[in-house]
Amino acid sequence: MKKALIFVLAIAIVFIFASCSKGSSSAPAASAPATTISTAAAAPAATTTTPSTGTVDTEYDPNKTVDFQQQTSEEVRVVTIGTVNKSLYSQPVFVTSFGQSTDAAMLDTVMKRIGVDYVYNATATADALKNYKTVVIAVGASTKGLGAAGISEAEETARAKAIMQAINESGAEVICCHIGGSARRGTLSDEYADMVMAKASYIVLKEDANFDYKFTKYAEEHNLPISLIYATKDALTVFTDVFGK
C-alpha cells in the first residue's frame, strides 16, 4: 500500500515537472555553434546568390553563385543606360500584369502618386487596350497571384500573347517593367519578360534581377534604353521622369 502511494506520488511529480518546464536564462537548448554552418557555401565578395521567395519556378541553390557587379546602390539609386525618348509615351496609359505578381499593383500606386492619367487592370484582355498609346506591363510570375486571380499559367500565357498581338496591331508603345527583383526570375517570368521586351521601347528593371545580365545584355543588343533601379520605390523616380508634368 505504501509502495503504491509512493509510486503514485512519484508519477504525479514527474507530470508536475513536465508541465512546469521553464526555460532559464542559462538554458543552452537549441543552440547551434556557428561553426556547423559556416563555410560550406560561403560566397566571396562581389558575388551573389539567387534566393527563392516562393515564386512559380525559381529554383533556389545556395551554392550557385555568379559574378555580378551591381551598378546601383544606396547612393546611386537609378542608372539609365541609353536615352529615353519620353515623347513616345503619351497618356492615358494602360497598366497591366503578365504573371499576376504584386508588382502591377505597385505600379498602380506609383502611377496614382505621380498623377498619371492611367487605367490599371491586372487581368485585362486584349480588347481593353485598344485605345491606349502607351502600355506599361509588369512582368513576373507569382503562383499566389495567379491563384488569387483564379487564372492558370496556360490562361495567363494565352492572355499575354493576345495582348502582345493587339499591341503589334495597334502600334502602342510598351514599357517593360520588371520591379520584383531576383524573386521574379524563373522560366515563366523570363518567358513573359522576353515576350514584352521584344516589343518594348524602354525597360525598367530592379537591378538585382539582372544577376545574369539578361536584361542589360538584351537592351544593349537591341539598342533599348534601360533604367536600373536599386529598390522598388525607385520606380517612382523613373516614372516621374517619364510621365511627370
Add this chain to the structure above:
Amino acid sequence: MSYIKNIIVIAVALLFAVFASVDFLAMRKAEPIADNPNVTEIRMLSEYCSGLKGTNLDTEVYVLDSGVPGGAMLILGGTHPNETASPVAAIAMAENFKCTKGRLFIIPWTNKSGFTHTSPLDGMQDFFDITLDDGSVRTFRVGNRLTNPVDQWPDYTYYMGSSGRQLVGTEIAEIRNVDRLYYGNENGVLTEMVCAGVFNLINREGINLTMDMHEGSPEFLYLDCTMVNMKADNQTAMSIAQSMALDMQFDDLDMRAEYSGVKSYGLSHRSLGDNTASMMTLMETYNPSMGPLHGKMDDDLIVNGNEPNYYQAHLDGYIYFDVPENGYPLVQRVARHVVCVTYLARAYSETYPDKAIAFEGLGGYSDMINAGLGKILKPVE
C-alpha cells in the same frame, strides 16, 4: 527505514514542484495595460461569442471610437503569443492611440490562453522585462503559439475546420492554433470560439480593414511582408497594401505585399477575407527567438533580437532574410507593426474616403525608435 527515505525525497521534490507551480501559475495573470483616456470602452470577446464567457480564452477588446463617422479597423495582437512584437505592439497602441476618424478595435491577447504556458523542452522562458524611462519595470509573458492544453484537451485525431482545413497526424495540435481555425465555429472547440468571436465582431461592427500582427522565425520566407486577401473581384486590396509598402520603403523599411495563399485555409487573411467584407491583412516581422538556431534564450535575445548564429547563417547563404549584424530589437519590430498599421489605414482611407480611419499617438518610425519602448509603454500600477 527505506520508506522514510522515500517520503523525504518526495517531500523535497514536492517543495520544488510547489515553487515551480507558483511560477507557472503566475503566467495566468495578464500583464496590466495602462489607462488611455482615448479608449472609449473595453469589451470582452464573449460579447461576440457567448461560449467564451467564463473561460480562459475570453479576451479584452479595446474600443477607440472617434465619434467621427468613418470606417472601422480591427487590430489583432497575440494571435501567437510567442511572436512577442505582436502583443507588445497591440498594447502600445491601446495605451497611446487616439482615434480621430472612424473606430478602432484592438485585441492585445487574441489567444489569451496561449499566454499561460510555454513550449516545454523548447528552451523558452516565461517572462521578459522592459525597464521604462521612469525606472519602473514592466513584465510581459512570452507564451506559446497554441492554446494551453489545460484549457482545451484532448487534441482530436481528426478535425475538419469551418474553412475546410483538415487537421490530421502531426498537424493535429493546430486544433489549438487560432490562426488555423478561422472563420471559427461558435459550437466548436474553445480556440475555434475565439475565431468565431473575431468573425462575429467583424460582421457586427462592420469592420472594413483588419490587420493580424505576427512574427516569424528567420527561416520563414515572408518576413517584412504583408499578406493580403484579394477577393476575386477586387484588385484594389493589393494596391492599398502596395501603397503602404511604398510608404514604408520611403521610411527605409523593407516591406512587400504578397497575395494570400489560395489554400491557406483557416488562416485569418485567407478565411476571414473569404468570408467577411473586411479587407484582411497579416504582417510578419523577424523574431530570432522563434527559430531553431537560436542560442541562449534570455531577455537579451527577446528584447534586443540579437542572434549571431542567424547572422552567420545569413552570411553563409542559408537565410534569405537580411539578418542585421547587431540584431533586430523589439522596439524596431513593434514600431514596424505600428507604422504598417498606420500606413495601411491611411492608404485605405485615401482609396475609400467615406470609410476613412485615422489615429495618432505614437508618431512615425523614427519617433518610436528615438523614444524606445521605455517611453512608448506607459507606467502601470
